[in-house]
Amino acid sequence: MIKKVIFFALIVFCIFTYKDYSISPDEYLHIDYGELVYNYLTTFFQDKSFKTYHNLKFYGGWLDLVATVFGKVLNIEKGLGLYYLKHLITALIGVLGCYGTYLLSKKFVSEKSALCSALLLFTATAYNGQLFYNPKDIPFAAGYIFSIYYLLQYFEKSDRKNFIFLIISIGLTLGIRAGGVLLYLYFVFTYLFKKDFSQWFKKDNLLFAVKSGVLLFLGSYFIAALAWPYLLYKPFKGLYESILVVSNFGWDGDVLFSGRYFFSKTPPWNYLPQMFAIKSPALIAVGFYGLPLFLLYQMLIKKKGNRDISLLIVIAIFPIFYAIMKGSTVYNGIRQFLFTLPLMVVLAVYFWEQVIGKRAVYFFITQVIVSSIAIYQYYPYQYIVYNEFVGGTKKADGKYELEYWSMSRAEAAKRMSGKTGTFFANMPLATFNDYLPKEVVFSSNKDTVDYRYVLKKSGNEVQKIEGYRELETISINGIVLGKILKKTTSQ
Numbered sequence: 001m002i003k004k005v006i007f008f009a010l011i012v013f014c015i016f017t018y019k020d021y022s023i024s025p026d027e028y029l030h031i032d033y034g035e036l037v038y039n040y041l042t043t044f045f046q047d048k049s050f051k052t053y054h055n056l057k058f059y060g061g062w063l064d065l066v067a068t069v070f071g072k073v074l075n076i077e078k079g080l081g082l083y084y085l086k087h088l089i090t091a092l093i094g095v096l097g098c099y100g101t102y103l104l105s106k107k108f109v110s111e112k113s114a115l116c117s118a119l120l121l122f123t124a125t126a127y128n129g130q131l132f133y134n135p136k137d138i139p140f141a142a143g144y145i146f147s148i149y150y151l152l153q154y155f156e157k158s159d160r161k162n163f164i165f166l167i168i169s170i171g172l173t174l175g176i177r178a179g180g181v182l183l184y185l186y187f188v189f190t191y192l193f194k195k196d197f198s199q200w201f202k203k204d205n206l207l208f209a210v211k212s213g214v215l216l217f218l219g220s221y222f223i224a225a226l227a228w229p230y231l232l233y234k235p236f237k238g239l240y241e242s243i244l245v246v247s248n249f250g251w252d253g254d255v256l257f258s259g260r261y262f263f264s265k266t267p268p269w270n271y272l273p274q275m276f277a278i279k280s281p282a283l284i285a286v287g288f289y290g291l292p293l294f295l296l297y298q299m300l301i302k303k304k305g306n307r308d309i310s311l312l313i314v315i316a317i318f319p320i321f322y323a324i325m326k327g328s329t330v331y332n333g334i335r336q337f338l339f340t341l342p343l344m345v346v347l348a349v350y351f352w353e354q355v356i357g358k359r360a361v362y363f364f365i366t367q368v369i370v371s372s373i374a375i376y377q378y379y380p381y382q383y384i385v386y387n388e389f390v391g392g393t394k395k396a397d398g399k400y401e402l403e404y405w406s407m408s409r410a411e412a413a414k415r416m417s418g419k420t421g422t423f424f425a426n427m428p429l430a431t432f433n434d435y436l437p438k439e440v441v442f443s444s445n446k447d448t449v450d451y452r453y454v455l456k457k458s459g460n461e462v463q464k465i466e467g468y469r470e471l472e473t474i475s476i477n478g479i480v481l482g483k484i485l486k487k488t489t490s491q
Helices: 002-020 027-042 062-073 080-106 111-123 137-157 160-174 178-194 203-225 229-233 237-247 271-279 282-300 307-326 335-378 408-414
Strands: 254-257 260-263 421-425 440-442 451-458 468-476 479-487
Touching: 002 080, 002 111, 027 062, 027 080, 027 229, 062 080, 080 111, 080 137, 080 335, 111 335, 137 160, 137 178, 137 307, 137 335, 160 178, 160 203, 178 203, 178 237, 178 307, 203 229, 229 237, 254 271, 271 282, 271 307, 271 335, 282 307, 282 335, 307 335, 408 421, 408 451, 408 468, 408 479, 451 468
Parallel strands: 421 440, 421 451
Antiparallel strands: 254 260, 451 479, 468 479
16 A cells, blocks of 8 residues: 555656756757657658757657657647656656666565665655656666566566566667667676576576577567667667767766866766765665675675675676776766666665664665755755765865756746847757747847856856856855856947
């Protein structure tokens, strides 16, 4: 009963708050991409416009297609209404990710602790803060945790039901982002961890693994391709090209980290480990980083271990380790690696229950309350929150990135009410045009506009622009996000 109440409450929260969030920088691209995927399928592969639309052909379009179809069924035209619809769909998928976290956690801990794992994920500001408007990372994280759960289930039971759910889970995950190919590697990892070394090369076991692996790949690839035109247009080669593009993402820029800037393509090795430590709920960070040491202690002193937990640790660490060794482009904290957070929660909850037993539930509830307070304090910009390991968000201000989602631009546009003239913000017009009053016109000529919105770079400092003065400040709980500037002299 309590399980139903909790998940019903999470759904109700989403239904009542999905319109509180503005449009993120990438959303307009995915709205358009959903239409292009829909057109490709409904014209029986004749409309190939998707090929030339930015770099979206290298991404799966399952969420985008679903939002487009629902929009057409509900007769919602392209605009703010369609964005809000997609926000709700994305958030509900995020809740589904919490349920997947509960299912996986339940395999290792008590029912109460497993339910707490769902709440810990939902209230984690790094997850909740982008629950509604992150069109790639939220659905990818949800599919990822379900895929891992069904990997374990299938190797334990080897039944048709779990295999079908595994195919669907991996197919939908891959159908969001090419990074889903990791799950095929995890299939191999799971086989190796679940079998003794002496069993690895036995004919029956190898036959089972190869047969299952081939069917898994073909079935999940087909599901992914249903909403990924490039995989249909270029079978298999399209996936290979997508992997290359995604793994060598070409964003260039400076990233603020520990009070200093580094170039996004040459990150320090400790960027991701440290960002996970300070962006995750503190209890989760301690539990996740403490678990390997705890398992080592159990193996060396108590002569016992847990293969499944060891496997999950490897799966959790592998993408981060690979990114460090490869020197991958990183920025915006843990956003691109958000898919590891649900698994981190599962492992941390296991750690705390092993260490302090049933009392761990009280620690979990306390962390949920602390995280919920942070959501309330910084709502709807809770993605900027940092945990106690850096002294909280206010201490992190000026040392780490905060307003990387640029969601405050919509608030700046709303603040233009009662004013007239031209307005510029360094962002696609689609992200804030619906919030501008009719008397204010967007202009791309930033040097001659009447008003400009400038995001904060570090601390409370905002770039000073000659010929403009500060008019209004957009802030939350004492944290400056950006400022509206007004022209004072002719340009």
